[in-house]
Amino acid sequence: MLPLPDLVCPAGSLPALKAAVDNGADAVYLGFKNDTNARNFAGLNFDQKGISEGIRYAHTKGREVLLAINTFAQAGRVVDWQRAVDTAVDLGVDAIILADVGLLDYAARRHPQQRLHLSVQGSATSYEAINFCQREFGIRRAVLPRVLTLAQVEHVIRNTSVEIEVFGFGSLCVMNEGRCWLSSYACGESPNTVGACSPAKYVKWDKQPGVMETRLNGILIDRFGDDEPAGYPTLCKGRFDVQGETYYALEEPTSLNVLEILPEIIRIGVKAIKVEGRQRSPAYVTQVTRTLRAALDALRDGSERYHVKPAWHAELAKVSEGNQATLGAYNRPWR
Amino acid sequence: MNPNFTIPRFRLPDFVAGIGQKLPQWPHTLVLVGALNAALKLKLLPESELTVLEDKLFRVRVLDTGGEACYTYRDGLFRPVFRAQREPDLAFAANLSAYLQLLSRQEDPDTLFFNRELEITGDTELGLIVKNMLDAIELPSLSRLPLPGRQ
Numbered sequence A: 001m002l003p004l005p006d007l008v009c010p011a012g013s014l015p016a017l018k019a020a021v022d023n024g025a026d027a028v029y030l031g032f033k034n035d036t037n038a039r040n041f042a043g044l045n046f047d048q049k050g051i052s053e054g055i056r057y058a059h060t061k062g063r064e065v066l067l068a069i070n071t072f073a074q075a076g077r078v079v080d081w082q083r084a085v086d087t088a089v090d091l092g093v094d095a096i097i098l099a100d101v102g103l104l105d106y107a108a109r110r111h112p113q114q115r116l117h118l119s120v121q122g123s124a125t126s127y128e129a130i131n132f133c134q135r136e137f138g139i140r141r142a143v144l145p146r147v148l149t150l151a152q153v154e155h156v157i158r159n160t161s162v163e164i165e166v167f168g169f170g171s172l173c174v175m176n177e178g179r180c181w182l183s184s185y186a187c188g189e190s191p192n193t194v195g196a197c198s199p200a201k202y203v204k205w206d207k208q209p210g211v212m213e214t215r216l217n218g219i220l221i222d223r224f225g226d227d228e229p230a231g232y233p234t235l236c237k238g239r240f241d242v243q244g245e246t247y248y249a250l251e252e253p254t255s256l257n258v259l260e261i262l263p264e265i266i267r268i269g270v271k272a273i274k275v276e277g278r279q280r281s282p283a284y285v286t287q288v289t290r291t292l293r294a295a296l297d298a299l300r301d302g303s304e305r306y307h308v309k310p311a312w313h314a315e316l317a318k319v320s321e322g323n324q325a326t327l328g329a330y331n332r333p334w335r
Numbered sequence B: 001m002n003p004n005f006t007i008p009r010f011r012l013p014d015f016v017a018g019i020g021q022k023l024p025q026w027p028h029t030l031v032l033v034g035a036l037n038a039a040l041k042l043k044l045l046p047e048s049e050l051t052v053l054e055d056k057l058f059r060v061r062v063l064d065t066g067g068e069a070c071y072t073y074r075d076g077l078f079r080p081v082f083r084a085q086r087e088p089d090l091a092f093a094a095n096l097s098a099y100l101q102l103l104s105r106q107e108d109p110d111t112l113f114f115n116r117e118l119e120i121t122g123d124t125e126l127g128l129i130v131k132n133m134l135d136a137i138e139l140p141s142l143s144r145l146p147l148p149g150r151q
Helices: A014-022 A048-060 A078-091 A101-110 A127-137 A150-158 A182-187 A259-267 A282-298 A310-319 B014-020 B026-041 B047-053 B096-103 B109-114 B124-136
Strands: A006-010 A027-030 A064-069 A095-098 A116-118 A141-143 A163-171 A203-208 A211-216 A219-225 A239-242 A245-248 A254-257 A272-275 A324-326 B057-062 B067-074 B077-080 B090-094 B118-122
Touching (some): A006 A282, A014 A048, A014 A282, A027 A048, A048 A064, A048 A078, A078 A095, A095 A101, A101 A127, A116 A127, A127 A150, A150 A163, A150 A259, A163 A259, A163 A282, A203 B118, A219 A239, A254 A310, A282 A310, B026 B067, B026 B077, B090 B096, B090 B124, B096 B109, B109 B118
Parallel strands (some): A006 A027, A006 A272, A163 A272, A254 A324, B057 B090
Antiparallel strands (some): A203 A211, B067 B077, B090 B118
């Protein structure tokens, strides 16, 4: 019997954190209410009091709290990011998830006892990059970008002693993680700079009879008929007129869902499975956490009799962005 | 309440909205504003974010009952607005079942929005603040609610 990977779930608020813990998350990840994290949306995230309460709640039930400081320190304000690291250590989080190598260096030197994870925003897709961060900064875990096939993930795991975390569910984007500037192209701000992709102040939903238009800083992103599903208003998910044809020129709104390949993910030795969605509500966290928990628990006694229950698919399909769920890069034939 | 109880997705028959639009809109507006002020009194809403709501005009429209409520936030209280003179800063429109699913935390607003069951128009950032504010409310246990007859 192989040990099950940790289920790592998102929280943008205290009720979401409690929902994750109550529904079977092994760890919850969250961020401060500022631009040191990549989900810096208005009204979302935690102040120090909220984090303390969250840690108390999680630790009482034997679960972990991971804090994401996963944006890049901006020129002239490096100290803000360093203070965020110091505060996280003082609060007693179980691990800090970092993307910026300068900040990893600071954290490793200043707080050598603190457990550090390499964020997906760190964009490390090879074991060489991960082993470098282990040697230089002592990282204990790396979150892999959603661009590798399952075979490539296995190759990484076989060549490193760093724990590997992969995404298991959530909205997909173009996944040029930590390097994407599409949002900046449209509105001058992006996750890497202000901690938010396509910030809400630039988004306009315009409802007219029979049609809804969405614009990002004036750029028409998409136009939905009344019975068409909507997606997040990001450039990568827009439909554009390209040489006379209007279609999703970059990508179609899609959600990742690994239920079908969960036994494989466990077999190759993945240490943790992450759920996307700190911007979503406690209802989403409840639904996704309990579904993945049920699927993982079904594998506790081995994978021979594992099959994906239709109810799991139904629950996850409901909360998905876009009409389709995919295995993402995990099962694609090309590299 | 039975924890396994779920609110189904439903849509009231069209004639209900036809009647609802002709009925006075003040009773449910007062109920909504009263509920919001009760939440204020219980200190469930974060003060730092309430300041952003000052003087903003909100409209909540229930499509299948034909009801709508306009209100604003001023000087620390939510107040009904019966004859709105301008377009709201933020407007929600959905069927009754979607609101019930949201309030009971059974469904996620993004899910309802993706599925076109919840319409949000106006100032998108204000909408996000309101959504996140509601999400962050720690629902009090019944013993804390100021119910009649409960000391």
